[in-house]
Amino acid sequence: MSRLVVVSNRVALVEEGKQAAGGLAVAILAALKKTGGIWFGWSGKVVDGESQAEPTRTEAGKLTYATLDLGRRDHEEYYNGFANQTLWPLFHYRLGLISVNRRTREGYERVNAYFADKLEPLLRADDMIWVHDYHLIPFGDELRRRGCSQRMGFFLHTPFPPPELLTALPNHRDLVRELCAYDLVGFHTATDLRGFCDYIRRETDGQVEQRGAYGSAIIRAFGRTLLAKVFPISIDTEALESLARTAGRSRQAERLRESLVGRRLIIGVDRLDYSKGLPQRFAAFEQLLESYPEHCNRVTFLQVAPPSREDVPEYIAIRRELSEMAGRINGRFAEFDWQPIRYLNRSFGQRVLAGFYRLANVGLVTPLRDGMNLVAKEYVACQDAEDPGVLVLSQFAGAAQELGEALIVNPFDIEGVGDALQRALTMPLGERKERHAAMMRTLRSHHIGWWRESYVDALTRAPYDFPAT
């Protein structure tokens, strides 16, 4: 079996014997432990001056972590700049928020080239290379320029926008050409795959041949043949189910339960990101209290929102906006013994979250656009099958394409989400159980191991030499 080399912007260094945080880290570690290999990327540290000259290597059995500290300028232009102020809003359909400038684009290309310089000497001829996310689109092309002919796959964790939006980016063609340097390009949903195929058809001389029931296409473009395919990421369903059974009785979950003194609980858990639709969500909760005043003093909304990408101006703005909204709504509806919104700018570990999900009558997941949204899946997996809560889910989260039994909402329709909350809070047990059971069937078959194995299996078969039709 070939060795696997995983490349991602963030590397989750896990101490021997300790548990990795987050489904993606668990999946990648499981894949790497099987085949042995390297996990390469940014260390998460920013240093004064230049980026680190040589990677720091940490050995853990058959696995080597190779990480690089980024210099301040590289971090600013590559991560804060082009990745998070251009590609992130563009890929989340937010043209009004994109900033376009040559300096950050050059920084992005420079850091990708520098990463390729540092990984190339560590590679073996029969390695399989799996690159993750929008930070690293040019990375495969950079390796190819250095003569690397190994099998290379890319997985995009965000949405891929339709060509009408993508063409707002200067030099958009270069970015898509770089994507075509990979042998396999994975997306979360059929919508994302369609955006990519439409771009190839409309903006290049390339050809698209659609295949497969679940969504895949052979792409011939820029002198290369590659497979583009849908691989919806998921969670470790079984592990979360068993975690939630005991986590519901943990000290923190008990404290939360006691603090509610019999009130119902709505929960939201998101990075503090404008893509997550938090202002609209707060407004929808306000709408619930306004339209259905019987819930006043009977329902609490807990929103966990750890700050994210704090150097980027749009993230500073959304944080201010949400604090003001929470203050205003609480000021309007609170009683001396009840605070309607508990808004927390901090993160919690998976075990605590599992206990909180288990207690919550409603999981409220309303992004304006989201690649997948693992929180939606985690909420469902953590419910008690005999008395499950209800998932209210945005139609614009990738997860909605699999979890059709959730209450699917349009997050821009504040009154509609308010009504969905009312429906969720009053849904009869029989309907709750049916919806939950159907979603669990999906999550049990499409779990994180299935995602990882399907992707690695497809990459193993590269390079693709499909006969032209």
Ligand SMILES: O=P(O)(O)OC[C@H]1O[C@H](O[C@H]2O[C@H](CO)[C@@H](O)[C@H](O)[C@H]2O)[C@H](O)[C@@H](O)[C@@H]1O
């Ligand atoms: O690394 P950060 O800048 O702190 O951001 C955290 C991650 O956010 C994004 O997550 C996406 O991946 C999830 C798993 O596939 C998916 O469910 C979600 O919809 C996406 O938003 C980002 O794409 C990651 O690279 C970041 O590490």
Ligand SMILES: O=c1ccn([C@@H]2O[C@H](COP(=O)(O)OP(=O)(O)O)[C@@H](O)[C@H]2O)c(=O)[nH]1
């Ligand atoms: O306080 C928190 C908030 C979130 N998460 C985890 O972070 C991930 C968020 O993934 P998702 O796909 O929902 O969104 P992203 O942040 O990747 O855009 C999920 O596994 C959450 O359980 C966490 O561990 N602690």
